[in-house]
Amino acid sequence: MPNLPAGIWSVSGFTFLWFVGIVVPLIGIVLFSFLQTKGIKVQWDLTIKAYEKLFFYGGGPLIGRTIRIAATMTVIELLLAFPFALWLAKGAKNQNLKLITFTLLTVPFFLSPVARVIVWRSVMSISGLVNTGLMDLGIVDEPVDWLIFSEFAVHLGYLGQYFPAMVWPIFLSIALIDDEYLEASKDLGASRLRTLFHVILPLSLPGIVAGVIFTFVPMLGDTVVPQQMGGGNVLMISHNVYTMIGASNFVMAAALSAIILAIMLAFQILLWAALRPVGGLNNVFASLKR
């Protein structure tokens, strides 16, 4: 690349540093989970003690709960976001409305996650706005106590927090579908449902996969929503990792992280494999160019 001041060597150098700086630590944590530590000194004997301890102290249900909540919400987000993204990409005609909607979907990415959920605590508390409203309207006789610091609350917190991350990739992939395909499908006599399932859905698969990754992954490691909305009643892995590191229990934190990493890896290999029929990863570049 003689054309650029930043030549192929600086790119190679940066790529190398990037892999050492982030990819190696991610692989390292798996290795680390089989070691022991004394203070911050590492002892180089392989052992699975950390995993035994982890499951002995209730790691199984913890991981199960985290995955269950994240998976449930990912499915719900997908079901809510897909029709909306489809409408935004192919249905919405009013340019101003579209512009406003795009802005509304962009702004939340740049807001502090704490600022986005902290208010629910006051609104949903026993004497809060919602409960008072429900009692005044005579819908319930006594305050509903599962509105906050419960699994319901965690789900609600996730719903708003990750909706834009699901809408954007799906919207982009649907918007890139040529209108001619939809026309052709219609001209050939396909019903709207048939067009949806046989034209739009397969072509928007990359967006769906990206959306699922961008919501499921951060939900697993979310530090804010379980703390603010679960309030200690709904423990998820982030809380335990945090306490373990705080207690210098590095190996157990590593073991917990390694398990999550393994699940993520399996999940993503599955998803990327699902993408193969539509061109895999190199297709990303092709669609960027279009």
Place this chain on the structure above:
Amino acid sequence: MTALAERGRIDGAVARKPARSQLIGERWPTWGSVFIGYFVLAIIYFPILWLMILSISAEPLTGFPGDWTLRWYDDMLYGTGQREGEAYAVAGRVMEPLLLSLKIAAITAALCIVASLVVGPILPRVRFRGPMLLGFLMPLMVPGIVASVSLFLFYRLGLHLKMGEWSLGLAHFIWAFPFALLAMLVVSSRFDERLLDAAADLGASRWERFWQIQVPILKPGIFAAGFFGFLLSFNELPFSIFMRAGDITLPIYLWIQSGAHNSSVPLIFALSTLITIASIVLTFIAIRVAFGEPRAAKLKAKKA
């Protein structure tokens, strides 16, 4: 997340063939899906709006607005330290985290711009672009807390380095760079290399080609990279939790304070409101700078 940059393109595509897209448009509006979408948007924005309203209310912890007062802002900025015998943890200590966050956000933005300028133009043209992109996007595909712990264990226990502001900056860069790179790729993968060849034939030096051709054409990407770097770093929490010594960034500060069940929570409302307004203003400016100019120019062209 390349959405910002993509949008201009999609609007353009729609504008090119209005008749056809309107025809299709009639086929896909279902009021249910529209309603659901805006309903979830309402769930996103209700807490943000309510936060602002409660921050100027006398009793914010009840969730009811009313008795408008600026007392919490006053306490936050010039807090006297004691009220009803309980010390405010917040009062007067906001400035330090704020300045640290601004500093690290600025550094992250600069790093993101430089790194995406180095990688962005070349990545679409190299052989192993698929695996390389996957490597660069790794932080997006691993939960923040897992990546954060891995980094901490690697640098602290593996390399025996002391955490500090450098590690905060590094962690924020690792988090923000994938977004910055994607934004840059949207622009750079459509960059016509022949422009550089032509310039070289006309006798432009390497740096002249860089400053006078690449930088102007890649400007939206550069801008987006800096914007992503700044705001993602400014509000970043999971990576900061472990990759710090005693440093307290603004999100860390909010996180610690909001976990505490004491009377400093109303001050958190006030502080969060200020940060939220600042972030929204910045985002609007960014959207305007990125897409406002060509739009305005288009309108002018239409009028003329």
